[in-house]
Amino acid sequence: MPWIGTALALAAVGAAIRRKGLVAGTMDTALNAIPVVGAAKTTAEMIRGRDFIPDRRRPGAQPVALDATNAGGSK
Numbered sequence: 001m002p003w004i005g006t007a008l009a010l011a012a013v014g015a016a017i018r019r020k021g022l023v024a025g026t027m028d029t030a031l032n033a034i035p036v037v038g039a040a041k042t043t044a045e046m047i048r049g050r051d052f053i054p055d056r057r058r059p060g061a062q063p064v065a066l067d068a069t070n071a072g073g074s075k
Helices: 002-011 013-020 022-033 035-048
Strands: none
Touching: 002 013, 002 022, 002 035, 013 022, 022 035
16 A cells, blocks of 8 residues: 555655755655655654745745734634
8 A cells, every 4th residue: 555655746746846846846755755754754744834845935925924813814
């Protein structure tokens, strides 16, 4: 069954490269494709709440700042 995670990672390689860039997207996908390492990486990212390999900054994009007042999205 480990090949299922590898197949999913390879299917998502194009999107990862567009979001993170060629080197970072390839490295992110390679780590996700390794059965135990990918599961551990995903779990750690879920606990942290952010990626180990962040998306690249796009020109003109404004950073999103979250605080306790708007983190839940309720008003």
